[in-house]
Amino acid sequence: MILGRxxxxxxxxxxxxxxxRVGSFSRAGRELALTQSAVSRQIAKLxxxxxxxxxxxxxxxxxxxxxxxxxxxxxxxxLNDMAGVTDSVRAWSGPRQVTVACSRGIxxxxxxxxxxxxxxxxxxxxxxxxxxxxFDHLRLDEFDLAIFYRRDRPxxxxxxxxxxxxxxxxxxPDGPGLGEDGWPTLLSIEDPRREWMDWSHWCAAAERPMPExxxxxxxxxxxLAVEAASQGIGVALGWTxxxxxxxxxxxxxxxxxxxxxxxxxxxxxxxxHRHTRRIVREMEDWLISTNPGG
Numbered sequence: 001m002i003l004g005r006x007x008x009x010x011x012x013x014x015x016x017x018x019x020x021r022v023g024s025f026s027r028a029g030r031e032l033a034l035t036q037s038a039v040s041r042q043i044a045k046l047x048x049x050x051x052x053x054x055x056x057x058x059x060x061x062x063x064x065x066x067x068x069x070x071x072x073x074x075x076x077x078x079l080n081d082m083a084g085v086t087d088s089v090r091a092w093s094g095p096r097q098v099t100v101a102c103s104r105g106i107x108x109x110x111x112x113x114x115x116x117x118x119x120x121x122x123x124x125x126x127x128x129x130x131x132x133x134x135f136d137h138l139r140l141d142e143f144d145l146a147i148f149y150r151r152d153r154p155x156x157x158x159x160x161x162x163x164x165x166x167x168x169x170x171x172x173p174d175g176p177g178l179g180e181d182g183w184p185t186l187l188s189i190e191d192p193r194r195e196w197m198d199w200s201h202w203c204a205a206a207e208r209p210m211p212e213x214x215x216x217x218x219x220x221x222x223x224l225a226v227e228a229a230s231q232g233i234g235v236a237l238g239w240t241x242x243x244x245x246x247x248x249x250x251x252x253x254x255x256x257x258x259x260x261x262x263x264x265x266x267x268x269x270x271x272x273h274r275h276t277r278r279i280v281r282e283m284e285d286w287l288i289s290t291n292p293g294g
Contacts, residue, residue: 012046015039016054017079020072024061081139098283101130101143105222106266110242111147114290122286125279144280146269147287149239153265158272160284162291163241165264167202169255170238170247171229178235178256183214185234187225190218197262202237206258226252241266 018028019039029039047054054068064072102111107129119125132138135148140157153159169178176184186199203210217234219225226243229236235255238247246252268287270276 008049009042009045012042012049013075013079015042016046016072017075019043019055019062020064020068020076095277096124096279097126097128098145098279099128099130099143100283101132101135101138101146101148103133103135103148104131105133105239105242106147106149107131108221108223109226109246113245117290118286122279122282125283140271140274144270144277145284145287147266148269149264149266151262151264154267154269156272157269159267159269160288161265161267162287163266165197165262165266166240167197167260167262168238168240168258169202169235170226170243170252171235171255172232173250173253175229175232175253176235176255178208183211183235184255185215185217186210187217187219187228187234187236189220189222189225197237197260197264199237202258202260205260206256208256208258 015028015032015034018031019025022028022031025039025043026036028034029036032039034042043055050067050071052067053065054071055062056065100111111129115127118127130138130143135146135150138146147162149165150159153161171177171184178184188198199210199216215234217225217228219228222242225236226238226246228234229238230246230251238252238254240247240259243252268284270280270284
């Protein structure tokens with residue numbers, strides 16, 4: 001029992017999921033090394049537990065009832081979540097192992113240049129890097145620490161701001177600037193999940209209307225836009241916290257003096273309700289200490 005509630009028979013759930021997926025009692029039986037009658041018994045056991053029919057039996061096969069369709073969708077999701085969590089724990093459970101989730105731009109441009117120092121300064125660290133731009137669909141059990149941009153301060157988690165959002169157009173040292181006589185190619189990325197500001201936001205804040213006919217290149221990710229800017233192809237919006245190293249090394253320079261500042265920021269995030277292992281706290285402290293001034 002869990003929280004006083006009875007669970008359905010788990011072996012019957014596995015059989016149910018297989019029948020739904022392959023569309024046949026006999027094919028599900030072959031996949032699970034069961035006879036067709038054994039499959040039928042498991043389904044009958046599950047239906048008896050639930051108190052309703054899940055399938056309609058016809059000469060041409062079996063079809064889900066309306067209740068069965070609803071139940072099948074939820075059970076498939078829950079079994080997949082259970083399998084994912086189990087695989088993660090089985091493969092990743094050592095005392096010096098840390099899973100860090102981050103967006104692709106942060107991974108490519110902020111974290112990658114720091115990996116060598118991280119390896120040296122955190123002895124015995126075993127790192128798993130989970131790179132995704134879809135933070136909203138990450139479960140808290142999928143990472144120990146996460147580093148992401150958020151437009152608003154995260155709630156319901158432990159979050160420390162590593163850097164504020166400051167945006168300045170950047171290009172290579174001898175690249176095009178945003179002059180009065182026309183604008184160069186503007187580089188950006190196209191991602192429907194992305195919360196970050198874009199050129200329209202910067203132009204409005206800078207009170208610089210974008211000239212008609214300005215050419216836009218929309219590239220696949222932020223690293224590509226930054227690399228294109230460093231090659232003088234055009235001008236990219238530079239989040240100074242992410243590209244601080246490239247700017248410090250002179251690989252990128254401002255293409256306009258105006259720096260847009262917002263309430264957004266870059267945060268290191270972890271669960272507020274799960275025990276935090278010593279190595280996770282060590283990694284969190286290191287990320288904060290290697291980021292003086294935010």
